[in-house]
Amino acid sequence: MGLRTNPTQRQRRLGIELRRLRTMSGLSVGAAAAFADLGPAHLGHIEAARTAIPEVKLRALTAAYGCRSEPLVNALVAMGRSTGKGWWTEFKATQGAHALDLAELESTSVACRSFQWLYMPGLLQCTEYIRALYEAGEADIDAALLDKYVDFRLRRQQALAEGKLELHAVIHESALRMQFVPAEVMRRQIEHLAKLTRLPHVKIQILPFKASLNPPMFSTPFVLFESSVPELSTVYVEQPISPPFINEQEQLAKFTDTFNRLSSAALPPIDAAIEPEFAVRRDSLSLIQHLLYTL
Known part of the structure; x- marks a missing residue:
């Protein structure tokens, strides 16, 4: 061989x-x-x-x-x-190696902690938002290929929907205000975000513009994937260069510390136990409600 x-x-x-x-x-x-x-x-x-x-x-x-x-x-x-074969195998013709690795990692991890500042985290994106992003990024994309891209991202969300993966996401306010997609699509996306917080294994926090953090602290979006064995946790860093995966224990500790600091600076998470119309405290939900009103 x-x-x-x-x-x-x-x-x-x-x-x-x-x-x-x-x-x-x-x-x-x-x-x-x-x-x-x-x-x-x-x-x-x-x-x-x-x-x-x-x-x-x-x-x-x-x-x-x-x-x-x-x-x-x-x-x-x-x-x-492991053979590495899963649902993602059928997408080999249309997805790059890193995307396939990411799908496999999501399917085998027990939890992930995500920070995003321009886009919604992939696991939290609704169908309309996914499609609009691809259409805006590749204006002449083939319709069949676009459907494959959208389907792949939605399939990645299965682990979250089935409760196999815990998610704690810190999303910068800028990601909710960016006009990459039409206003009606962003409204649908924000509503989808609020709905997902009712899942017991999903925690979402919004990091407002007024948060007092040093900008370099959160200049790069990343996802920290936690394994059932801590030594095998992995960080996925969204960047245009290769490889985007970090495995060194010292670096893992730094990203863990960074995420904890981001979480501490963010607004309190959306409380799924509180009905939206009764939420009055200054938290992630109140900011999301305000953004919906302004769309």
């Missing part, structure tokens, strides 16, 4: 985690490879995600590295076993 030329994010993450464990153990590539009856070059390919690793050899490596966390080892085994 030939070496992979375009490994997925899941495959890259497995290799990265095995390299991290080996580095922490102090073992060289050659010494570690010997524990699993592998050649040094073979282990190098595994760590670079260019080839797969059988379960028995993966367990041998983690034992050699002194990894005593059974949940982590089992999670790594599951990553190695």
Whole structure:
């Protein structure tokens, strides 16, 4: 079997985690490879995600590295076993590799924390808003291709709709005021946002223009995906360069701290227990109601 030329994010993450464990153990590539009856070059390919690793050899490596966390080892085994095939597979012809990786990540994570300042988070976008964004961005887009793009984004929302994924979103007020889409579409989107907050696993906060935060703190939209095993959490950074996924523990901690600070500076979340017409406090819902009135 030939070496992979375009490994997925899941495959890259497995290799990265095995390299991290080996580095922490102090073992060289050659010494570690010997524990699993592998050649040094073979282990190098595994760590670079260019080839797969059988379960028995993966367990041998983690034992050699002194990894005593059974949940982590089992999670790594599951990553190695996975074929990567899911509902997103049928969209390979129209979606880029990063979009497919994002869909797989959303389907396997237990929670995500999202910050957006220009657009609504993808998991919270209504159909009309999705379509309007694509139409505005690609005026001559083929109708059939547009339908595929819209369908893909809506399918990504299944994990949220089914309660398999918890979501905490901090959305800057500017995202609700941007005129990328017609006013009636934005009205529909804001109403959709308010409706989603009635789901028990969805928390939405609005970060107002008056929030006292240093601009560089939130200059880049990002999503922090939380794994059932904390060591395998991942940050997705929306940027035009590759790769958009960050896995280093130090960076994960920084993004976690950044999100917590954004959440602290944002208005209190929409309280699903309060009927909209009875909301009187200055919170995310009151700002959304004001924006609806001005549209």
